[in-house]
Amino acid sequence: MALTKWHECGHQISKTLTQCPNFGAKIKRTSLFRKSIAGIFGLVFLAMFMCQCGTDSTPSAPSAQKATEPAQAAALTPEQQAEEQKRRSQEAEAKQEQEALALGLRWQYNEFSEKMGRGTVKSATVRSLNEVQFGFPYSGDQRGTLHLRIHPKHGKDVVLSIEKGQFLCGIYNCQVAVRFDDGKAQNFTAVGPADHSTTMLFLRGYDRFLAGARKAKKVYIEAQFYQQGTQVFEFDISGLKW
Numbered sequence: 001m002a003l004t005k006w007h008e009c010g011h012q013i014s015k016t017l018t019q020c021p022n023f024g025a026k027i028k029r030t031s032l033f034r035k036s037i038a039g040i041f042g043l044v045f046l047a048m049f050m051c052q053c054g055t056d057s058t059p060s061a062p063s064a065q066k067a068t069e070p071a072q073a074a075a076l077t078p079e080q081q082a083e084e085q086k087r088r089s090q091e092a093e094a095k096q097e098q099e100a101l102a103l104g105l106r107w108q109y110n111e112f113s114e115k116m117g118r119g120t121v122k123s124a125t126v127r128s129l130n131e132v133q134f135g136f137p138y139s140g141d142q143r144g145t146l147h148l149r150i151h152p153k154h155g156k157d158v159v160l161s162i163e164k165g166q167f168l169c170g171i172y173n174c175q176v177a178v179r180f181d182d183g184k185a186q187n188f189t190a191v192g193p194a195d196h197s198t199t200m201l202f203l204r205g206y207d208r209f210l211a212g213a214r215k216a217k218k219v220y221i222e223a224q225f226y227q228q229g230t231q232v233f234e235f236d237i238s239g240l241k242w
Helices: 032-057 061-075 078-102 206-215
Strands: 003-005 012-014 108-113 120-127 132-134 140-142 145-151 155-161 174-180 186-191 200-203 218-225 229-236
Touching: 120 229, 155 206, 174 200, 174 206, 186 206
Parallel strands: none
Antiparallel strands: 003 012, 108 120, 120 145, 132 140, 145 155, 155 200, 174 186, 174 218, 186 200, 218 229
16 A cells, blocks of 8 residues: 655555544645646746747857857957958859849850851840839830841841830831940941831941940940930940950
């Protein structure tokens, strides 16, 4: 028979008794169910307490990183700090260059065989740095595109095109203004394509244009548009390999 010490009189009594045999006092016992509930609540409270302590004492990864950066910088020599600054600058420039390439703001080259077997078609293409926005029905931002092309049948061309809209050009020709870097604006004669598309102009004077492009970093081309007035497209043409 299992015994336990009764706190009222200090005698050893059976755990199954409900009344003290010496003094007749009633013995109140806690049921197993209540003990289980109390134990569960205790464990939950302990877990919450431990979690809160961990959160308060451990800083987040970004905060910890920010806190250690000044200390790391202070530990570097002036030469090391300069090298680190140079590395970060190079990374930023590389990221910017990748974004420009993805947008087509740098020269992109292409070669393919002409379908009739006359030879190879070569092209260099770059999109404008700026965007223009036309009114209805050509609403939406868009960039201009500058093409250099050598075709075995059609010869050498400088082509200015847009995504949507209408170049304002006469039946035979029109004038566009071209400015290389900070130089003086030059007038170039332009004509529309044979299919009478309104989103493309062919600039005459290929050799003159190419001579200016090879020496410049930027070129500005101004053209007239139907119901949209005069628009200027700015192109980064630095590093042309043509």
